[in-house]
Amino acid sequence: xxxxxxxxxxxxxxxxxxxxxxxxxxxxxxxxxxxxxxxxxxxxxxxxxxxxxxxxxxxxxxxxxxxxxxxxxxxxxxxxxxxxxxxxxxxxxxxxxxxxxxxxxxxxxxxxxxxxxxxxxxxxxxxxxxxxxxxxxxxxxxxxxxxxxxxxxxxxxxxxxxxxxxxxxxxxxxxxxxxxxxxxxxxxxxxxxxxxxxxxxxxxxxxxxxxxxxxxxxxxxxxxxxxxxxxxxxxxxxxxxxxxxxxxxxxxxxxxxxxxxxxxxxxxxxxxxxxxxxxxxxxxxxxxxxxxxxxxxxxxxxxxxxxxxxxxxxxxxxxxxxxxxxxxxxxxxxxxxxxxxxxxxxxxxxxxxxxxxxxxxxxxxxxxxxxxxxxxxxxxxxxxxxxxxxxxxxxxxxxxxxxxxxxxxxxxxxxxxxxxxx
Numbered sequence: 001x002x003x004x005x006x007x008x009x010x011x012x013x014x015x016x017x018x019x020x021x022x023x024x025x026x027x028x029x030x031x032x033x034x035x036x037x038x039x040x041x042x043x044x045x046x047x048x049x050x051x052x053x054x055x056x057x058x059x060x061x062x063x064x065x066x067x068x069x070x071x072x073x074x075x076x077x078x079x080x081x082x083x084x085x086x087x088x089x090x091x092x093x094x095x096x097x098x099x100x101x102x103x104x105x106x107x108x109x110x111x112x113x114x115x116x117x118x119x120x121x122x123x124x125x126x127x128x129x130x131x132x133x134x135x136x137x138x139x140x141x142x143x144x145x146x147x148x149x150x151x152x153x154x155x156x157x158x159x160x161x162x163x164x165x166x167x168x169x170x171x172x173x174x175x176x177x178x179x180x181x182x183x184x185x186x187x188x189x190x191x192x193x194x195x196x197x198x199x200x201x202x203x204x205x206x207x208x209x210x211x212x213x214x215x216x217x218x219x220x221x222x223x224x225x226x227x228x229x230x231x232x233x234x235x236x237x238x239x240x241x242x243x244x245x246x247x248x249x250x251x252x253x254x255x256x257x258x259x260x261x262x263x264x265x266x267x268x269x270x271x272x273x274x275x276x277x278x279x280x281x282x283x284x285x286x287x288x289x290x291x292x293x294x295x296x297x298x299x300x301x302x303x304x305x306x307x308x309x310x311x312x313x314x315x316x317x318x319x320x321x322x323x324x325x326x327x328x329x330x331x332x333x334x335x336x337x338x339x340x341x342x343x344x345x346x347x348x349x350x351x352x353x354x355x356x357x358x359x360x361x362x363x364x365x366x367x368x369x370x371x372x373x374x375x376x377x378x379x380x381x382x383x384x385x386x387x388x389x390x391x392x393x394x395x396x397x398x399x400x401x402x403x404x405x406x407x408x409x410x411x412x413x414x415x416x417x418x419x420x421x422x
Contacts, residue, residue: 064399125265129254130230135282185214209393256268276291334354
């Protein structure tokens with residue numbers, strides 16, 4: 001069989017879920033995944049196979065995976081089966097299997113992200129996770145919180161609301177796009193700490209530039225000064241290899257429908273043991289034990305099939321291997337960044353040090369507004385990106401994915417050079 005025919009045939013991977021029912025009517029969600037070997041001698045062959053496992057829109061080149069990672073055909077197939085199963089069984093499923101399934105999914109997810117099950121709950125997205133902490137924190141008048149102009153808007157909005165409600169003091173820093181070293185970032189946050197500071201909110205990866213911040217060092221500094229750290233990890237789970245426990249943070253929130261590529265509507269919240277009891281839940285729950293993190297995750301009757309599909313997303317990433325994915329995403333970013341950085345009309349808003357970012361980057365063109373650049377890329381070259389124009393970042397966020405080809409990036413590079421020279 002020719003290589004291209006083999007890859008095409010392997011693109012239609014079949015996955016068949018099976019359920020085991022015990023005498024106690026507790027279900028175990030598992031999947032029998034028939035995936036081809038991933039030990040290709042030629043990496044380009046492997047990534048061509050991965051690309052074939054996605055149903056991509058032929059009308060444009062998608063360089064905006066940061067908002068939502070479309071899911072591979074394997075995950076989609078099982079997601080639909082989960083929807084059908086829940087719909088078929090209705091209340092029978094919801095009353096008999098829902099909570100046990102979620103418990104097992106959370107257990108596997110905790111191992112996947114590198115923390116203890118008792119410290120993790122499934123939420124709907126990063127905003128919900130972090131807002132649970134911001135809104136539920138036991139604030140007192142005059143307390144201070146430090147965060148950055150580059151932080152995600154939804155959490156800034158919640159901090160502003162909490163400030164009005166509890167009269168806390170908000171202190172904002174601006175993270176440089178090209179820091180000299182980790183210490184510059186650590187000292188930036190440290191410089192704002194006073195005896196009234198209770199919390200630092202910080203991005204693990206800044207969503208508008210892709211810059212990865214030295215979270216462990218920030219946490220070590222903050223804890224020495226009795227300050228807690230809330231980490232926005234929206235773009236990190238499934239993007240690059242790390243364990244939450246190794247960061248030594250107090251709280252961590254992430255979205256799973258981004259780089260883990262679950263269906264829309266899945267996120268996580270991690271809380272360190274010593275803080276679980278003091279956070280007030282957004283919605284009251286039947287769980288009354290203040291040490292049980294589940295009391296913070298009351299979601300009511302929501303789309304449970306999204307939770308079930310988290311297993312499939314983890315299985316698929318296990319097949320790719322997170323180290324391999326991280327290396328590929330960093331390679332793709334370096335590919336276009338290095339091709340454009342010598343152009344005097346182009347502005348790179350992402351650190352050049354490869355380890356300070358991974359798959360996400362940001363690039364602009366002198367004298368062109370980001371919105372106009374994004375419009376030109378789409379209307380003239382059929383390349384879809386998103387414009388960023390705030391917090392000392394003027395450019396378009398470029399976030400390729402595992403399905404992105406070098407040929408597509410070559411077209412992007414050519415487009416940027418052409419636009420910058422007109």
